[in-house]
Amino acid sequence: MGILEALFPFLVFSFFISLCIASYRLVRGPTAPDRVIAGDVMVNVTIVLLVLLSFHHHEAMLLDIAILIALLGFIGTLAISKFLEGRDIGD
Amino acid sequence: MIWLELPGLILLLIGIFCANVGAIGLIRFPDVFIRSHAATVSVMGGSVVSLFGLVLIGCQLGGAFPVKVFIIALIVIFASPTGTHAILKAAHKSRVQMWHKTFCDMLREEEG
Numbered sequence: 001m002g003i004l005e006a007l008f009p010f011l012v013f014s015f016f017i018s019l020c021i022a023s024y025r026l027v028r029g030p031t032a033p034d035r036v037i038a039g040d041v042m043v044n045v046t047i048v049l050l051v052l053l054s055f056h057h058h059e060a061m062l063l064d065i066a067i068l069i070a071l072l073g074f075i076g077t078l079a080i081s082k083f084l085e086g087r088d089i090g091d
Numbered sequence: 092m093i094w095l096e097l098p099g100l101i102l103l104l105i106g107i108f109c110a111n112v113g114a115i116g117l118i119r120f121p122d123v124f125i126r127s128h129a130a131t132v133s134v135m136g137g138s139v140v141s142l143f144g145l146v147l148i149g150c151q152l153g154g155a156f157p158v159k160v161f162i163i164a165l166i167v168i169f170a171s172p173t174g175t176h177a178i179l180k181a182a183h184k185s186r187v188q189m190w191h192k193t194f195c196d197m198l199r200e201e202e203g
Contacts, residue, residue, distance in 0.1 A: 003096050004148055014107040018137070021114035025126070033123045033182035037130045040174055041117060044138040044167060045110060051145050051160055055152065063159040070166045077174035081181040 008056055012049065019045050036080050043073035095147050102144025110137030122190035123182055127175055134171045139164055 004011075022045070025038035047066045054062035113133025120126045142164035149156040183198060 003100055007100070011103060011107070015110060015141075018107075018110040018114040018133070021111070022117055022133070025117050031123060031182070031187050033178050033187060034126065036178050037123065037127055037175065038117060040171065040178075041114065041130050041133045044134045044171065047163060047167065048106070048110075048138050048141045048145075051142065051163065055145065055149060055156070058152070060155055060159070063156070063163065066163050067159070067166065070163060070170060074166075074170035074174050078177050081174070081177040084178075084181040085184050087185050 004055060008052070011052055015045055015049050015052070019049075032080070032084055036077060040073060040077055043069060095150050099144040099147030102140050102147065106137050106139075106141030106144060109133065109135075109140065113137055122193070123187055124179060125190065127179055130175065131172070134167065138171075139167055142167065 019042055022038050022041045026035055026042065029035040029038060047070055050062050050066040050069070054060065054066070110133050113129045113131075113136065116129025116132065117126055120129055142160055146157045146160045146164065149160055189196070
Protein backbone atom coordinates (compact mmCIF):
# COMPACT_ATOMS: atom_id res chain seq x y z
CA MET A 1 0.00 0.00 0.00
CA GLY A 2 3.03 2.27 0.01
CA ILE A 3 2.68 3.85 -3.39
CA LEU A 4 -1.07 4.51 -3.20
CA GLU A 5 -0.77 5.99 0.30
CA ALA A 6 2.02 8.27 -0.83
CA LEU A 7 0.29 9.45 -4.00
CA PHE A 8 -3.28 9.63 -2.62
CA PRO A 9 -3.54 13.47 -2.45
CA PHE A 10 -2.12 13.84 -5.96
CA LEU A 11 -4.56 11.29 -7.41
CA VAL A 12 -7.59 12.84 -5.69
CA PHE A 13 -6.54 16.35 -6.76
CA SER A 14 -6.07 15.30 -10.41
CA PHE A 15 -9.49 13.70 -10.64
CA PHE A 16 -10.99 16.68 -8.82
CA ILE A 17 -9.58 19.04 -11.48
CA SER A 18 -11.34 16.96 -14.15
CA LEU A 19 -14.55 17.14 -12.09
CA CYS A 20 -14.32 20.95 -11.89
CA ILE A 21 -13.69 21.32 -15.64
CA ALA A 22 -16.70 19.12 -16.46
CA SER A 23 -18.93 21.04 -14.05
CA TYR A 24 -18.42 24.16 -16.19
CA ARG A 25 -20.31 22.46 -19.02
CA LEU A 26 -22.93 21.25 -16.54
CA VAL A 27 -23.66 24.80 -15.40
CA ARG A 28 -23.33 26.58 -18.74
CA GLY A 29 -24.60 24.03 -21.28
CA PRO A 30 -26.66 25.64 -24.02
CA THR A 31 -29.04 22.70 -24.32
CA ALA A 32 -30.31 19.98 -22.02
CA PRO A 33 -28.34 17.06 -23.61
CA ASP A 34 -25.11 18.99 -22.95
CA ARG A 35 -25.90 19.04 -19.26
CA VAL A 36 -26.84 15.37 -19.24
CA ILE A 37 -23.56 14.34 -20.90
CA ALA A 38 -21.52 16.51 -18.52
CA GLY A 39 -23.40 14.97 -15.61
CA ASP A 40 -22.59 11.50 -16.94
CA VAL A 41 -18.87 12.35 -17.04
CA MET A 42 -19.04 13.75 -13.50
CA VAL A 43 -20.79 10.62 -12.21
CA ASN A 44 -18.05 8.40 -13.63
CA VAL A 45 -15.24 10.52 -12.16
CA THR A 46 -17.08 10.45 -8.83
CA ILE A 47 -17.11 6.64 -8.97
CA VAL A 48 -13.31 6.60 -9.34
CA LEU A 49 -12.97 9.05 -6.44
CA LEU A 50 -15.18 6.86 -4.25
CA VAL A 51 -13.09 3.77 -5.04
CA LEU A 52 -9.90 5.69 -4.20
CA LEU A 53 -11.44 6.83 -0.90
CA SER A 54 -12.55 3.28 -0.11
CA PHE A 55 -8.98 1.97 -0.65
CA HIS A 56 -7.57 4.76 1.51
CA HIS A 57 -9.87 4.05 4.44
CA HIS A 58 -10.11 0.23 3.97
CA GLU A 59 -13.88 0.63 3.90
CA ALA A 60 -15.74 -1.83 1.64
CA MET A 61 -19.09 -0.10 2.09
CA LEU A 62 -18.07 2.79 -0.19
CA LEU A 63 -17.76 0.33 -3.08
CA ASP A 64 -21.45 -0.56 -2.68
CA ILE A 65 -22.25 3.15 -2.82
CA ALA A 66 -20.16 3.42 -6.01
CA ILE A 67 -22.16 0.58 -7.63
CA LEU A 68 -25.38 2.33 -6.59
CA ILE A 69 -24.21 5.65 -8.08
CA ALA A 70 -23.25 3.96 -11.38
CA LEU A 71 -26.65 2.28 -11.75
CA LEU A 72 -28.60 5.39 -10.70
CA GLY A 73 -26.66 7.57 -13.14
CA PHE A 74 -27.43 5.14 -15.98
CA ILE A 75 -31.13 5.01 -15.10
CA GLY A 76 -31.28 8.79 -14.81
CA THR A 77 -29.65 9.30 -18.21
CA LEU A 78 -32.13 6.91 -19.83
CA ALA A 79 -35.09 8.57 -18.10
CA ILE A 80 -34.05 12.08 -19.16
CA SER A 81 -33.45 10.90 -22.76
CA LYS A 82 -36.93 9.36 -22.85
CA PHE A 83 -38.30 12.64 -21.50
CA LEU A 84 -36.46 14.72 -24.11
CA GLU A 85 -37.47 12.60 -27.11
CA GLY A 86 -40.91 14.08 -27.43
CA ARG A 87 -39.94 17.74 -27.22
CA ASP A 88 -38.50 20.20 -29.71
CA ILE A 89 -35.46 21.93 -28.25
CA GLY A 90 -33.48 23.63 -31.00
CA ASP A 91 -34.25 25.37 -34.28
CA MET B 92 3.95 -6.89 -4.40
CA ILE B 93 5.50 -4.10 -6.44
CA TRP B 94 4.83 -6.08 -9.64
CA LEU B 95 1.08 -5.59 -9.19
CA GLU B 96 1.25 -2.07 -7.79
CA LEU B 97 3.36 -0.54 -10.54
CA PRO B 98 1.13 -1.52 -13.53
CA GLY B 99 -1.87 -0.35 -11.54
CA LEU B 100 -0.21 3.00 -10.94
CA ILE B 101 0.67 3.34 -14.64
CA LEU B 102 -2.97 2.63 -15.55
CA LEU B 103 -4.08 5.24 -12.99
CA LEU B 104 -1.79 7.87 -14.55
CA ILE B 105 -3.15 7.06 -18.03
CA GLY B 106 -6.65 7.40 -16.57
CA ILE B 107 -5.85 10.81 -15.05
CA PHE B 108 -4.49 12.04 -18.40
CA CYS B 109 -7.52 10.81 -20.34
CA ALA B 110 -10.00 12.19 -17.78
CA ASN B 111 -8.49 15.66 -17.95
CA VAL B 112 -8.19 15.62 -21.76
CA GLY B 113 -11.82 14.51 -22.07
CA ALA B 114 -12.99 17.20 -19.66
CA ILE B 115 -11.08 19.89 -21.60
CA GLY B 116 -12.64 18.58 -24.82
CA LEU B 117 -16.04 18.76 -23.14
CA ILE B 118 -15.72 22.52 -22.74
CA ARG B 119 -13.85 23.24 -25.99
CA PHE B 120 -15.90 21.36 -28.60
CA PRO B 121 -18.66 23.30 -30.37
CA ASP B 122 -21.62 20.95 -30.48
CA VAL B 123 -23.40 18.35 -28.35
CA PHE B 124 -22.79 15.65 -30.95
CA ILE B 125 -19.06 16.43 -31.06
CA ARG B 126 -18.82 16.84 -27.30
CA SER B 127 -20.02 13.27 -26.84
CA HIS B 128 -16.69 12.05 -28.27
CA ALA B 129 -14.81 13.90 -25.53
CA ALA B 130 -17.24 12.50 -22.97
CA THR B 131 -16.47 8.98 -24.21
CA VAL B 132 -12.72 9.64 -23.90
CA SER B 133 -13.27 10.83 -20.35
CA VAL B 134 -15.39 7.83 -19.37
CA MET B 135 -13.72 4.95 -21.24
CA GLY B 136 -10.13 6.17 -21.15
CA GLY B 137 -10.41 7.86 -17.79
CA SER B 138 -12.78 5.98 -15.51
CA VAL B 139 -12.57 2.43 -16.86
CA VAL B 140 -8.77 2.38 -17.21
CA SER B 141 -8.44 3.86 -13.71
CA LEU B 142 -10.82 1.25 -12.33
CA PHE B 143 -8.79 -1.58 -13.88
CA GLY B 144 -5.66 -0.06 -12.38
CA LEU B 145 -7.42 0.04 -9.03
CA VAL B 146 -8.34 -3.65 -9.47
CA LEU B 147 -4.61 -4.41 -9.74
CA ILE B 148 -3.80 -2.24 -6.72
CA GLY B 149 -6.68 -3.69 -4.69
CA CYS B 150 -5.52 -7.28 -5.22
CA GLN B 151 -3.23 -6.98 -2.20
CA LEU B 152 -5.97 -5.57 0.02
CA GLY B 153 -7.71 -8.92 -0.35
CA GLY B 154 -11.32 -9.63 0.54
CA ALA B 155 -14.02 -8.32 -1.74
CA PHE B 156 -12.15 -5.20 -2.87
CA PRO B 157 -10.86 -6.24 -6.35
CA VAL B 158 -14.00 -8.18 -7.24
CA LYS B 159 -16.30 -5.27 -6.42
CA VAL B 160 -14.13 -2.81 -8.34
CA PHE B 161 -14.16 -5.18 -11.33
CA ILE B 162 -17.98 -5.34 -11.17
CA ILE B 163 -18.10 -1.51 -11.08
CA ALA B 164 -15.85 -1.39 -14.17
CA LEU B 165 -18.13 -3.84 -16.01
CA ILE B 166 -21.21 -1.77 -15.11
CA VAL B 167 -19.54 1.40 -16.41
CA ILE B 168 -18.43 -0.34 -19.63
CA PHE B 169 -21.96 -1.50 -20.39
CA ALA B 170 -23.93 1.49 -19.09
CA SER B 171 -22.04 4.51 -20.39
CA PRO B 172 -22.24 3.88 -24.20
CA THR B 173 -25.90 2.94 -23.85
CA GLY B 174 -26.72 6.15 -22.02
CA THR B 175 -24.74 8.30 -24.45
CA HIS B 176 -26.44 6.65 -27.43
CA ALA B 177 -29.88 7.19 -25.91
CA ILE B 178 -29.29 10.85 -25.05
CA LEU B 179 -27.82 11.61 -28.48
CA LYS B 180 -30.69 9.92 -30.27
CA ALA B 181 -33.09 11.98 -28.17
CA ALA B 182 -31.11 15.13 -28.99
CA HIS B 183 -31.22 14.39 -32.71
CA LYS B 184 -34.90 13.57 -32.56
CA SER B 185 -35.73 16.81 -30.74
CA ARG B 186 -33.72 18.74 -33.35
CA VAL B 187 -30.96 20.24 -31.24
CA GLN B 188 -29.11 22.82 -33.30
CA MET B 189 -25.93 21.50 -34.91
CA TRP B 190 -22.60 23.21 -35.47
CA HIS B 191 -22.75 25.62 -38.42
CA LYS B 192 -19.98 23.75 -40.26
CA THR B 193 -21.81 20.42 -40.16
CA PHE B 194 -22.47 19.47 -43.78
CA CYS B 195 -23.79 15.91 -43.63
CA ASP B 196 -26.68 14.51 -41.57
CA MET B 197 -27.59 11.12 -43.02
CA LEU B 198 -30.09 10.23 -40.29
CA ARG B 199 -32.25 13.22 -41.10
CA GLU B 200 -31.96 12.51 -44.83
CA GLU B 201 -33.24 9.00 -44.18
CA GLU B 202 -36.18 10.35 -42.22
CA GLY B 203 -36.93 12.72 -45.06
